[in-house]
Amino acid sequence: MEKQHELRIAVYPGSFDPVTKGHMDIIQRAARQFDRLIVAVLNNTSKNPLFTVEERKELLLKATQHVPNVEIDSFRDLLVNYMDYKQAHVIVRGIRSVTDFEYELQLASTNHKLNSQVETIFMMTNPKYSYLSSSVVKEIATFQGDVSDLVPPVVEEALKTKFQSKPAKA
Numbered sequence: 001m002e003k004q005h006e007l008r009i010a011v012y013p014g015s016f017d018p019v020t021k022g023h024m025d026i027i028q029r030a031a032r033q034f035d036r037l038i039v040a041v042l043n044n045t046s047k048n049p050l051f052t053v054e055e056r057k058e059l060l061l062k063a064t065q066h067v068p069n070v071e072i073d074s075f076r077d078l079l080v081n082y083m084d085y086k087q088a089h090v091i092v093r094g095i096r097s098v099t100d101f102e103y104e105l106q107l108a109s110t111n112h113k114l115n116s117q118v119e120t121i122f123m124m125t126n127p128k129y130s131y132l133s134s135s136v137v138k139e140i141a142t143f144q145g146d147v148s149d150l151v152p153p154v155v156e157e158a159l160k161t162k163f164q165s166k167p168a169k170a
Contacts, residue, residue, distance in 0.1 A: 007035040007087075008033075008090070009086060009087060009090070010036070010037050010121075011037075011038045011082065012026065012037060012093075013040045015041065015042050015044050015047060016041055016059075016134070017047070017050055017134050017138075018051055018059060019056070019060050019134075020129070020151050020155075021129060021149070021152065022096070022126070022133075023094070024064075025126045026123050026125065027039060027064060027067065030092045030123060031067045031069050036069050037067075037070050037092070039070060039071070039073070040073050040082065041053055041060065042074070042076075050138055051162070055158070056074075057072050059155050060072045062152075063154055080111050080118055083115065083118050084115070088118075089118060089119060090118070090120070091111060091120040091121070092123060093107075093108070093121070093122050094125050096125045096133075097130065107120075137159070141159040141160075142163060
């Protein structure tokens with residue numbers, strides 16, 4: 001009797017406020033490694049996001065429509081609980097720097113302590129995106145700077161729309 005292949009499901013969690021080309025690089029590379037990659041927008045109550053969770057999900061849906069095994073979702077629970085709910089066993093995290101690694105190692109260790117069945121894999125960011133963060137993108141967009149090399153076109157348009165209605169603070 002042939003054993004059925006268990007789907008390899010991974011979760012790439014983050015705030016994605018907004019999604020950048022660095023995020024997209026990790027999404028595309030991780031999607032090649034797993035049967036299904038769930039990009040999960042964290043509803044982080046400690047941050048003051050530019051885009052709502054629904055807007056971020058919509059931007060991710062549009063930006064990832066060319067990657068067939070990517071699912072976009074959101075959660076507001078412990079990540080390990082969400083992992084159980086989704087029957088996923090791998091967390092994908094992007095690393096830009098040593099500082100990122102120290103923070104991510106602490107999170108990975110905590111998640112493993114909470115659920116030893118969950119593994120975290122770190123993907124090094126493409127060096128051309130090592131400086132890139134959503135915060136940097138928002139700062140540039142606030143002053144109508146060119147973000148076309150930093151974000152997918154759908155996000156660039158959303159940022160233009162968002163900041164046309166919000167004048168820059170003096």
